[in-house]
Amino acid sequence: MFPIRCIPARRIFALALLLAAISLAGYPVKAAWYEASSDHFVIYADDDEDEIRIFAENLERYHSAMERFTGRDLPKPSPSNRITVYAVGSAGKVRQLAGSTGVVGFYLPRSSGSVAYVQDIRNKEGLADLSTKVLLHEYAHHFLSYTDRFAMPLWMNEGAAEFFSAAFFAPDGSVYLGVPSSFRDFTIFWKEEEMTSVRELLDLDWDRLKGRNAKDKQSFYGRSWILYHYLSTAEDRSGQLREYWLQVLRGTPSLEAAQATFGDLGVLERQLNRHFRDRNKKSYHIKADEIDASPVAMRALSDGEAAMMHIRISADRGLPTQATIGLAEQARNIASSYPENPAVQAVLAKVEYDARNNDAAVSAAKNTLALDPDRGDALLHKGLALFRKARGASDAVRKSSAYDEGMASLEQLGSKEPDHTVPLSHAYRYFVEQGLDPTDEAKLALVRSAELAPFDQELWLITGMMHMNDGRIADAKAALLPLASNPHGGEKAEQVRSLLSFLSDKSEGQAIPVQDAISSYFNSE
Template structure:
């Protein structure tokens, strides 16, 4: 399903309009605010945390109203982390380009959004725009589309009375478009720009926003862009698709957008209701200031070369906070990424004894057994550990059947079995994709399992959203092999004699 059909293990980031940093205090109190769709963490003022959580809930409501999407019960809540400055952002993700002020990431380990508060509320809304699009409209979208979509919704507002605005122009983008040199539109459509060049980056984001605004605010343009995206995802050149669906080339598109900007892009006002989102705020342990962002880093699969430093910091922090759930869980994630799975188990087991139905702890124990099994060459011993992991995952399922990680880890632990994939394995992968469609890394393995059972049409539906996405995180050769197998299965069926 495309974005337009409703209006009609991925990472994305937001570039700050200006380099802003607020020096952090030596210690800050972390809290989390939990709502229907979000778990928002912040080490700032509680009032700001409440405002962030409520604003995200209202944005979700506005976006569902805009795209006529029903609210789905039982889905996993999106973890969001609001940090004070660039230094804290780098603690969560060390390899971000210099001017990034937030990022959204979805992989098999976890899904999360992180934003610097100093960059403003638009950063939070931008990052949630990415999550909303990937969860509800998974597809192989070009870079300008992904960033333009998130930028379009970054300025959306909903008041407590339910009055909403949609499509307001971000001042920073308008200033860039009016004062900086534009990139050639063929370069924007191709996603060619350098993060190292501040002017190029700013122009790319601003022009992507303007192009998306031009598209989303007029039904006929939405229809034409749907055809353009379908053709380019299918292998057509951008020039050909642009001529076919818009009757213009890239240079003419740029001229059209300049005229659109001069005329003044308009915004819409609507009413989405005034119900106050339910919210619960919890103060996190003192250890959070030391360990929470290290945990985000480890969950995100941080760089291999930072392993020794991360292990040293994690082990010291865990020793300083014995019995602390946050500290010991963080240590387990770090050990699983860079250290010893047995050490991860030793950190988690006492916590699990005290809280035997804790889904996160059960997932950690299963991950530890799977990781240890992955390092073995003896098939019987490896299967013994995988079987133990599935025991923990069965308990996690009983506690929370709405977590995609349960299904994907059970299926992953079965991959060396002589009868893999069984129909049950296919169903596990199917459910993992259905629950978290934004986790692109699950799609290739799901399609491969389906093809083993002759489910050609379903395999194609699963793989197509990422098949031509250069930013989808999958190896292009693997995706091409899957598409070739689908084409071969179709050809074989077509040439088979009738009976």
């Protein structure tokens, strides 16, 4: 699919994930906590320093290898928008945080900074362990979302992530992508009547897959991986995968595009089965001198940061408000022992904000900023807490004052990090939440925040509605169309399709007044 050398390689494991919530009170400390910081990741682990460094370096090598493979150089994210990775220990702790059994690692995409949870770090002679493989799988989705906002057909989306996450990190600094995955082998061939056929694979959407049993889902992922691998490496099918994807982008249904591009699907099925049995399946090898990985900076956490880490891990997971009330009490107890530690006070500000204790969040953020005036997370949660306080204020003067102070805090953060999505999106919210007409600058800021988070459907929906309000029909359609085609979109995608149908006969310049609806949505938070 892309012009990179193919070299035979060996095999690997695969995936899992999902949601819910639980606090990890009494989180045991095994060793010193470290932070490994690089251009795209921030990793926290209480493990061997050298092992953490190798893990962080491998993640950056993986990012660089994906850039090389796809031919796309992604812009470096704002420091606050890097992916935060927590190595939390056992599979049991991961499942506690996920709120789900059978999970070995999971990832939460957020425009304000995505978060991932893995088990203890294990650098297994170049092969990712299963928990890390989940991270690589989800990072592949994250990376690919930046290369094109249009979601791939479901099989291609998951097959691509499986393909990339089957990575081998060679001792010489090179990286292999698309290493044959032994974990998926047993899912590819059940009894013939239980196996997902190519025709079915190409036509499945997320809603139908969700209703299937675990064995059918495993078969889907396995067959998606082997089909993507085959179409990416078979010389006689070179270019077909790209052509298929282009046809889908033009609006051709997946199955129809496949038949036009791949030909007889029965022949493809037989070739795919032979490819699976081929013990010399190819992998893509990116040499060490082709890898341009960000350096990794290591830092041992202070005693206060280490003591607060189990609070931070749970808070970043996201908990129901009731659970955050107890977490905030724990955070206050710890913070009282470290009044001069800005990192500790900043975590307290976040937890108070999550518990909807707005005044306490602002107070903790101000305490943090008195110790470290440039602390970005304190500026963030001070601003967010003041915005929420303003929304709840009945007095017009206090409401306006809280909005002004909150925006000033977020603008200070934005001056430090111009590509931080929250100050950008709130430049628009500042006006709309107050029932005011946003400035052109504020509108451009909202568009920029959406561009920086292509996976954030809510941001793009609001952006589309803003364009509708201004009569920018073509821009509204461009913002909304990828949401409508998302195979994971479900009911929301159907609603966006209805919205696009409504726009189909609207003329450019025809304003559609929806700003009050946007304002109501913001103020309901």
